[in-house]
Amino acid sequence: MTDAPLQTVTNAARLLKAFLTREESLGVSELSRRLGLGKSAVHRLLTTLAAEGLVEQDLHTGGYRLGLVVFELGEAVRVHMDLHAAAGSVLAHLREETGESTQVGMLDGHDVVYVDRLESSHALRLFTETGRRVPVHCTSSGKVLMAFAPEPVRERYLATATLARHTPHTLTDPGELRRALATVRARGWADAVDEREIGVASLAAPIRNAHGVVVAAIGIGAPVSRFRAIPRKRLARTIVEAGEAVSRRLGWSEEAPVLEKES
Amino acid sequence: MTDAPLQTVTNAARLLKAFLTREESLGVSELSRRLGLGKSAVHRLLTTLAAEGLVEQDLHTGGYRLGLVVFELGEAVRVHMDLHAAAGSVLAHLREETGESTQVGMLDGHDVVYVDRLESSHALRLFTETGRRVPVHCTSSGKVLMAFAPEPVRERYLATATLARHTPHTLTDPGELRRALATVRARGWADAVDEREIGVASLAAPIRNAHGVVVAAIGIGAPVSRFRAIPRKRLARTIVEAGEAVSRRLGWSEEAPVLEKES
């Protein structure tokens, strides 16, 4: 890590990430501008990646897009998320019980990545998408994941993250967020109302692996209007139980928790 | 393309592909051996990719595994497969009608990649997985995709592919396969019985995009025992119709086919 990273590989990685904007296809010149690299460099990167199947060229427009190998790799990751198997039926049950969109998210840096979801059957519903990335500090899943993260990770996050204000209700002060996370840790669940987007509410609880470590969060998202109609305590209980159900499937037994030293 | 590919990026790509074996995590030394690179080079590749989130280190074992960013990228690819949206309900309908496992596959080089699937409800069923790769020459989906591929692609495939024998029924002679593909092209569907694995049968039909180009194949897979019980012609008709249904959703209108010149 003290080593200087490989420049070319870093460029290739950033190039791939440029496609996370979900644009259909990107051209050489466009990428050259976004990455601040010469056109020839980008072109060489693209042809190299194309030879490996990571990108492919649109024969009509000349632009490039992500290749099937990337899709394959993504599926390979999904397989190792035992979550995908463990959470499936629990998500369905939770959606049935609450009628709202349900998601499972994992922590990655300063963001939450949704790795599984089921949408509400209501016409007015939260639109989520697997593979989507949302901030930690203004989502219930994010708060859960950060609340139960190892202390050094949490402190490092609080020290370095930019707590962007999305609404007047967003927590933007590190100290305030630290206290909120302590509350989450104590009561075992988190909520977020109007914090990321006005009119959107969510509630989440932790999922633990066989070692008792919190590896993901399960939660629901709903319009604030419907959210208010449900007794908060009761809803929280439902979701915490859903999280425990998934945890049990991952091999965690509540009775004999494995003590983790936070070094 | 006449350019020499970027060595480091090629190495990085091959490194990522090493994880396609679906092993939980791989170590530096192991990868060094498989890729034929120095340990230090592999280590630098890994730390670089880790900094970008494409891989992550297992803190317990020290090994590395694919990171969440790869999952994100994979999901970004899925979005642009309009197939995923177009084929969903058709797949469900097809499974309901036939009771068997159904899949949608796309061509990538000498392989077929399954991008969508629904499993049979029978206890004895074909196990498929999205992101899986199977050979072209011994699968019904593969034959469909290659039969309708542009002629130069097909001829290049027949000239360069190694038609590995999986069973006594596998077509391993290029000339024989060429004739089989001509038949597929003429009648509009393909089957494969005992060709990849004894006891497994499949039948597939093409899916066309708005330009009339065959971009994917839809099909079913079943144990030969059940397969025999269904009248072949009738089953083929069902699947061809399913393919046409997906094609229509992709914007293809049968009445006004766009003529493609095969340069």
Next chain:
DNA sequence: CCAGCCGTTCCGATATACGGAACGACGCTT
């Protein structure tokens, strides 16, 4: 307690990847 493996770090020689400029093709405007 030692032997062998692991992941990590350092270093010097050389191959390599970068930016800049030029090319042919395409599409839009004038």
Next chain:
DNA sequence: AAGCGTCGTTCCGTATATCGGAACGGCTGG
């Protein structure tokens, strides 16, 4: 119709980034 802008692609020389080999400390199992 002609011209201008942009596209993706190719070529080239130089600066430097990348590779393999060797050495290190930690861990595990014999």
